[in-house]
Amino acid sequence: MRFLQLIYAFLSLLYVKEDISLVIALTVGTNGKKTLLKSSQMDIYDDDILYYTIALPYPVSPGSEFSLSLSAIITKQSVPYPEHIPMEKEQVLKVTTNAYPLSPYDTGNYSVALLSVTDFYELPHEDFPYSLTKGDIVNHNILYEATEKIPSDTVFDFSFTFSRNAPLTYVNYLKRDLWVSHWSSALQLEEYYEITNHGAKLDKGFSRAKYFNEKLAARQHHAITALRIPFDKSKTIQDQSIYFVDKVGNVSTSQYYNDELVLRPRFPLFGGWNYNFTIGWNYDLKQFLRQGNDEYILSAHILDGIRDTTYGKIDFSIYLPEGAELIDYSLPFAASEPDISHEYSYLDIENGHTKISFEFENIVDEMKNLELILRYKYSSYNIIQKPLFTAFYIFLALMGLYVLKKIDLSIKPTRNGKLISSEEEKVDFKK
Structure with missing residues (x-):
């Protein structure tokens, strides 16, 4: 087999899976060069989980290691909290996400970073089933780190709010x-x-x-x-x-x-x-x-x-x-x-x-x-076809107008089925 297909479960929760816009997979070679990998959604029916298959460009030997980067863009995940506010009040947004990496494989080391969040507040929730340690807030960035192995297909809703006074x-x-x-x-x-x-x-x-x-x-x-x-x-x-x-x-x-x-x-x-x-x-x-x-x-x-x-x-x-x-x-x-x-x-x-x-x-x-x-x-014929046909139709229209102008459509008096000359017409008019 020239390449390895890696199955990856991505993004749980029904209200999330419908809003996945793009999934990107990258691998980093020994020379540090990144290669974009082909990823496609698998035809597996599941109420909560989407599965993707990722094709690696080379075989992976048993016991060897390789670096893989997965990114996803998910839309409509920030909602106003509360929904209605006074005109002059600053807006607060709420985000609900999975606190753990959703993968069909066990995860040995894991950390999640929340970047550029102002006035961060962690909404009340049950205790994490697998320990996550919250670090200090540095330049509006927050880091959570796992202190133990996380089993496969782990899902836990985690909600937080932050201030963002900008339109959505x-x-x-x-x-x-x-x-x-x-x-x-x-x-x-x-x-x-x-x-x-x-x-x-x-x-x-x-x-x-x-x-x-x-x-x-x-x-x-x-x-x-x-x-x-x-x-x-x-x-x-x-x-x-x-x-x-x-x-x-x-x-x-x-x-x-x-x-x-x-x-x-x-x-x-x-x-x-x-x-x-x-x-x-x-x-x-x-x-x-x-x-x-x-x-x-x-x-x-x-x-x-x-x-x-x-x-x-x-x-x-x-x-x-x-x-x-x-x-x-x-x-x-x-x-x-x-x-x-x-x-x-x-x-x-x-x-x-x-x-x-x-x-x-x-x-x-x-x-x-x-x-x-x-x-x-x-083709070149198609390029000149329109002006030629346009010129031809304009020529026909002008010729039709010329012919119509040559046709005498005036109404003249007759007597016993014959046209009356202009002189006879003047005599009749005097009478």
Whole structure:
């Protein structure tokens, strides 16, 4: 066997397993170089536990050792505590997690670190079934260390709170469209957002006077007052192409500075409040496209994204020029097969733009630099087809107009089935 498959049980508790966004496995070689390993969820039914299989790139000899690093991104684990607070009060968050490593193997040595937690408070719980010693708090970091071996599949709920006076921005739905135009050499992006602040809700109604008197807009607060979207600094956005609109119309409170777009909604978004809007911008297509004969390779980010945000559902669509044919694609993570259809746009003649749509769920901001690679065929004939057909139809329309102008559609008087001349018409008029 060229490689070893390692089975690893990861993340218990039903309310956690549904929110696993990404599992990453790394191994460190003797030279210190890290190698990304392929991990996939196993088809094993269990109410509480998910099992993953990890393929190692080399055999492991009996009695030998190797280093393996496992990471997981879990969403929606921080909840306001309490749920409703006054407008001016700082927000406290609660987290519930497993105090022990969930593994099908016994764990000899174990420690867990809680990083950057302010005003940490350990909620009351039963005694740890296997001893965990809490260290001192150093620079808002806390370390728990096990003093004994931990058996396999050990689960123990551990809850704590900490202070974080910042919004919990959650994108319920994102529609991200990329339009590829070879004639204008542009990649046009448009994103439609439906967002909710999952932070603490107000215990009373909103008072704008109190909001300004307390100067809450000028300090760190759990309401959303601005959304920051950082862009890839290696790419250049076309001048004056950025727009920001919502259901009412154009929103003027936006700023693009130092490769970051800052959006300010029409009103502060407190816990439970919603907002939807659309933004768009254009790139030079050459920054994303490579050509080889009649085949093209498009490389684009799956997500640009709002900073420090979780995404519930993403509809990601790429619109290739009319006549383009998808050959292959590559995603950095597992996803369902894309839906391929056609959609008409300006001056489309036959089938319309080739639309390739993906659906992603439970995506986090940290995944925004991952790229989709798309290979498609677009021949020289397809490139000139649209302007030729457009010119032909315009010519037909002009010729039709010319012919219509030559046809005499005027109504003239007759007598006994014959036209009356203009002179006879004048005599009859005098009579």
